[in-house]
Amino acid sequence: MTAKLDSLDKATLMGSSAPGLGGAAGWVRRVIARGGRRFGPPLLALAVALGVWQFVCMQAGAALPPPSKVVTDTWELIAHPLFDHGGTDKGLFWHLAASLQRVAIGFSLAAVAGIGLGVLIGQSDLAMRALDPLFQVLRTVPPLAWLPISLAAFRHADPSAIFVIFITAIWPIILNTAVGIQNIPPDYRNVARVLRLSPAEYFLKIMLPASVPYIFTGLKIGIGLSWLAIVAAEMLIGGVGIGFFIWDAWNSSLMSEIILALIYVGIVGTLLDRLITLIGRKVSGI
Amino acid sequence: MSAYLSIENVGITFQGDKGPFCALRDVSLKVDKGQFISIIGHSGCGKSTLLNIVAGLSAATTGGVILENAEVTAPGPDRAVVFQNHSLLPWLSVYDNVRLAVDKVHKARDKAWRHDWTLHNLSLVRMEEACDKRPGEISGGMKQRVGIARALSMEPKVLLLDEPFGALDALTRAHLQDGLMEIHQRLGNTVLMITHDVDEAVLLSDRIVMMGNGPAATIARILAVDLPRPRRRVDLACDAAYTHHRAEVLRFLHGHDTARDAA
Numbered sequence: 001m002t003a004k005l006d007s008l009d010k011a012t013l014m015g016s017s018a019p020g021l022g023g024a025a026g027w028v029r030r031v032i033a034r035g036g037r038r039f040g041p042p043l044l045a046l047a048v049a050l051g052v053w054q055f056v057c058m059q060a061g062a063a064l065p066p067p068s069k070v071v072t073d074t075w076e077l078i079a080h081p082l083f084d085h086g087g088t089d090k091g092l093f094w095h096l097a098a099s100l101q102r103v104a105i106g107f108s109l110a111a112v113a114g115i116g117l118g119v120l121i122g123q124s125d126l127a128m129r130a131l132d133p134l135f136q137v138l139r140t141v142p143p144l145a146w147l148p149i150s151l152a153a154f155r156h157a158d159p160s161a162i163f164v165i166f167i168t169a170i171w172p173i174i175l176n177t178a179v180g181i182q183n184i185p186p187d188y189r190n191v192a193r194v195l196r197l198s199p200a201e202y203f204l205k206i207m208l209p210a211s212v213p214y215i216f217t218g219l220k221i222g223i224g225l226s227w228l229a230i231v232a233a234e235m236l237i238g239g240v241g242i243g244f245f246i247w248d249a250w251n252s253s254l255m256s257e258i259i260l261a262l263i264y265v266g267i268v269g270t271l272l273d274r275l276i277t278l279i280g281r282k283v284s285g286i
Numbered sequence: 287m288s289a290y291l292s293i294e295n296v297g298i299t300f301q302g303d304k305g306p307f308c309a310l311r312d313v314s315l316k317v318d319k320g321q322f323i324s325i326i327g328h329s330g331c332g333k334s335t336l337l338n339i340v341a342g343l344s345a346a347t348t349g350g351v352i353l354e355n356a357e358v359t360a361p362g363p364d365r366a367v368v369f370q371n372h373s374l375l376p377w378l379s380v381y382d383n384v385r386l387a388v389d390k391v392h393k394a395r396d397k398a399w400r401h402d403w404t405l406h407n408l409s410l411v412r413m414e415e416a417c418d419k420r421p422g423e424i425s426g427g428m429k430q431r432v433g434i435a436r437a438l439s440m441e442p443k444v445l446l447l448d449e450p451f452g453a454l455d456a457l458t459r460a461h462l463q464d465g466l467m468e469i470h471q472r473l474g475n476t477v478l479m480i481t482h483d484v485d486e487a488v489l490l491s492d493r494i495v496m497m498g499n500g501p502a503a504t505i506a507r508i509l510a511v512d513l514p515r516p517r518r519r520v521d522l523a524c525d526a527a528y529t530h531h532r533a534e535v536l537r538f539l540h541g542h543d544t545a546r547d548a549a
Contacts, residue, residue, distance in 0.1 A: 193361040
């Protein structure tokens with residue numbers, strides 16, 4: 001904010017003192033300079049990584065394709081993400097969309113249930129003592145270990161995958177929410193008591209806003225784990241989805257397609273993380 | 287006639303890990319309406335505990351507090367507290383922090399009145415300019431002023447101040463003390479203030495309550511400060527009566543107190 005204002009001031013100052021064209025050229029130069037400072041180092045690092053990869057995998061007998069071959073092999077997939085030939089023969093966009101949809105459902109359920117349970121054990125010492133040991137044990141169960149049980153329970157692939165997301169994401173949300181509730185400064189409680197806020201008013205006006213930063217830490221960890229789990233779960237359950245796409249490519253020995261899918265998985269995972277951070281900032285408004 | 291606020295034989299015993307711990311015993315104090323009382327004493331003498339009992343935030347083990355012929359059993363807006371570390375809600379603006387209290391305490395009034403009342407109380411502490419700021423964007427002194435505005439907006443019978451200026455630098459503290467004196471002069475509030483600051487106690491108070499050291503602390507001495515009001519700190523700096531009162535309190539806090547044995 002201040003940086004923006006600052007540069008704006010400078011730009012107007014330049015505009016008034018220098019002739020129009022020179023000012024504009026100076027402005028362009030400054031934008032490039034600032035962009036270079038921000039994007040220069042990561043772009044350089046990327047170029048070095050790609051260069052090393054290209055060099056290593058160009059050698060005779062390399063097991064994996066170099067980046068240049070990955071791009072030429074998968075150009076069809078990169079250029080046409082939206083094609084749909086029926087069945088599981090779809091563009092990458094549809095695979096990613098199917099995975100995201102499962103994550104969206106499972107994660108939303110986990111958020112609601114997780115915040116609710118977190119408030120419960122954060123508020124009540126009895127509930128904490130009763131449930132915490134159970135949560136501590138269950139949260140260490142790896143996501144995929146839940147899959148057979150949920151397949152047995154739901155008998156369908158899709159709800160099973162969603163359940164795996166749910167059960168993976170819920171633990172960090174519960175535990176972080178509980179910590180947030182426990183860390184509400186006693187002063188805020190005293191303010192509420194002096195004002196005689198009702199329990200509902202206390203919940204909405206003090207408890208939720210005070211624990212928002214903690215809740216969003218939990219949600220952020222949760223969405224990351226969800227995305228990790230869905231790719232693995234989809235490899236096993238099949239159907240449309242980025243996890244299945246990777247497994248299918250492996251079965252057809254299409255290494256370049258696997259590498260492309262991995263890059264997409266990474267980018268989408270980063271975007272999900274950023275999205276939750278952004279919403280968290282908006283909601284807490286601090 | 288019974289006093290406006292009456293603290294009667296209050297004692298409190300906490301159940302600690304090492305058995306019961308008696309923090310306060312036999313504290314009795316009568317306060318008339320409109321009086322400004324300071325409570326001074328060393329750290330750990332139970333000053334804050336006493337204030338919390340009057341506020342209703344802690345329950346006394348023995349004795350009780352009577353305010354305008356009704357016993358204090360729970361916290362309530364008629365005993366508004368200004369906490370040491372302001373305790374404003376950081377996600378609400380300055381205006382909304384006060385408005386939250388106004389909306390809750392003056393439910394019966396209409397919206398326009400509540401809006402005006404919020405602004406009026408902010409202007410009492412000269413914070414109407416900073417309405418839209420968040421607590422994180424204003425200085426410690428300003429936060430404390432908003433805390434005072436929030437407490438005043440509840441129109442409390444007793445205003446409870448828990449070391450309100452303790453965390454501030456000397457200059458800011460002096461400003462806020464002057465502001466508080468002016469408000470007290472104008473509105474005639476009954477005030478109970480905890481402080482560590484001898485000058486603050488003498489400058490602001492009608493009576494200074496000096497607490498002995500714990501455990502089982504109680505009131506050691508009460509000093510009446512009958513300096514005429516309005517008081518101005520600059521005039522008082524060389525005033526004989528002021529210096530005398532100041533010396534009395536200092537002697538109590540730091541010297542071998544002879545008056546205590548006499549009392």
